[in-house]
Amino acid sequence: MAHPTDRYQLADPAGIGLDPAALHALVERAHREVDAGLLPSCQLALAREGRLALFTTIGSATNDNRYVIFSATKGVIAGAIWLLMSEGALDVGTKVAEIVPRFGTNGKDVVTVEQLLLHTSGFPQAPMRVTEAASRQARLERFERWRLNWEPGTRFEYHPLAAHWVLGEVIEVVSGLDYREFVHTRLMEPLGLRRFRLGEPPERQADITTLVASGEPPTPEDIEAAIGIPGIDLGALVGEVTTDALLEFNDPAVRAVGAPGGGGISTAADIALYYQSLLHNEAGLWDDDLMVDASRRVRCDLPDPLRAIPAHRSLGMMVAGEGTVATMRGFGYGLSPETFGHDGAGGQIAWADPVSGISFCYLTNGLDRHVLREARRTIGLSSRAAACLAS
Incomplete structure (x- = not known):
């Protein structure tokens, strides 16, 4: 599948097998936290058949803005x-x-x-x-x-x-x-993706949204009600990925380094299209059989102490798997078990479903201290993205 010269041009959703009404419902869901004042802005993109069908930004930013994507960067390093x-x-x-x-x-x-x-x-x-x-x-x-x-x-x-x-x-x-x-010259440039950067000098950072902390953290009672385990401390849920640590990515010097585990700067469109390339390999960068094996075959199912479920990791990616545990990995309902991708701090999510052909990315510069609410948002968005396939 050859990609168009301008990969950022939006396709007619119906023409690539997507339901326009479902796309509208997805955008409406993304509005919820921004309209409620919990997040300053968010950006989302959805693609299929190598084409973007949706790319929009809500709140205090525009499609010209880029976001710190945190650990969603790991999918690019993979x-x-x-x-x-x-x-x-x-x-x-x-x-x-x-x-x-x-x-x-x-x-x-x-x-x-x-x-x-x-x-x-x-x-x-x-x-x-x-x-x-x-x-x-x-x-x-x-x-x-x-x-x-x-x-x-x-x-x-x-x-x-x-x-x-x-x-x-x-x-x-x-x-x-x-x-x-x-990453820039051997991976992203051949894919026609111009806005993702890993390490951006200060003079090229003006379009990056500022990270803002919001909300109150969940109480121990909130945590117990959500996961059914009493006595879990919030620190056990977030580990070293604290709000203060994340806010350091507002520092131009930190952004300039390009941490391979979490320092990527991008639009949601670039990431959604990147995952289309992982599905279709239109530029011929990867061996096809290796790509399928590396992205979808689970190589680690040791217990995940954070989520209290099997890790379900392929070679650098998270894999959705069966049933409700898929949602605990940041994926939504309605995705195939082979769906692979990577989440990121703050509620960033990016994935591709090899069965439906949909890829999706959601980014925000709002760091919601209520990590359970953040998780529910991610599940809701991914579920609505999965529902965009036309019946």
């Missing part, structure tokens, strides 16, 4: 790794220390590239400030000091940033390019 695999340049079973020797200290010599992608590598909270990571030398020095919390491969625990700093270095060593340049 595509970069799959590209190196498709070229025969990288085997994810390789021990990281064979590629990055300075990483192989303190027992980390056994960690594989696959374990980095599956969040089973054993150092989820390894310390390094984003601004410190602006220096490659500083990153390597941190790698040397990091220690394991458990034996790699035996436990799943989400690594918010640490594992992806190492994946960035793997990309640099294997490709010979700075990991940000590789």
Whole structure:
């Protein structure tokens, strides 16, 4: 499937098998929190058959604005790794220390590239400030000091940033390019996607929406009512991904670094179209069989201590799976079990459903402290996006 010269031109929804009334219902749902004053703005996009059918921004921003997409960035890094695999340049079973020797200290010599992608590598909270990571030398020095919390491969625990700093270095060593340049020139530019950036200099940040904290955190009673487990502290739900930590991404210096685990800057349109490319491979960047295996085959179903369900991870992505647990992974009702994608702090969500052919992205610059309300919003939006397929 060849993509049009201008991938941002909207297609007639009915012409690509979508229900215009359902698209309207999706936009109406996105209005709810903005109209209620809980979020300053949001942006959403939906695509099918390689074409955008919806791209709109609600609130204090416009389609010309971009957003910090947080951990939805991990889905882009996954595509970069799959590209190196498709070229025969990288085997994810390789021990990281064979590629990055300075990483192989303190027992980390056994960690594989696959374990980095599956969040089973054993150092989820390894310390390094984003601004410190602006220096490659500083990153390597941190790698040397990091220690394991458990034996790699035996436990799943989400690594918010640490594992992806190492994946960035793997990309640099294997490709010979700075990991940000590789993502821009080898991945996004061939796909015709011009607005996603990983690392944006301050002079090019004027269009990025400012992150704003809002709402009150849930009470212990709210948490128990939602998940049925008494005594769960809010800190256990958010870990190191606190509101204060997220607000640091308003700092131009932090945005300029381009953290591979959460520093992507984009429009919702670019991400929705990126996931169309993962479905159709119209630019021929990936080996088709490898793409299907890497994106949809579950390689890790160890227990997720945060969500209290199996992790259900493919090679760098989350996979929806069956039943109601799919919603606990940030996916909505009505999606196929093969749906893959990645969420992000603040309620960002991006996914592609190989069965319906729909891809969807929702972004906001509002950081709702009520994480349960945020989760319900994500489920509601994804469910309405799934319902956009014409019957």
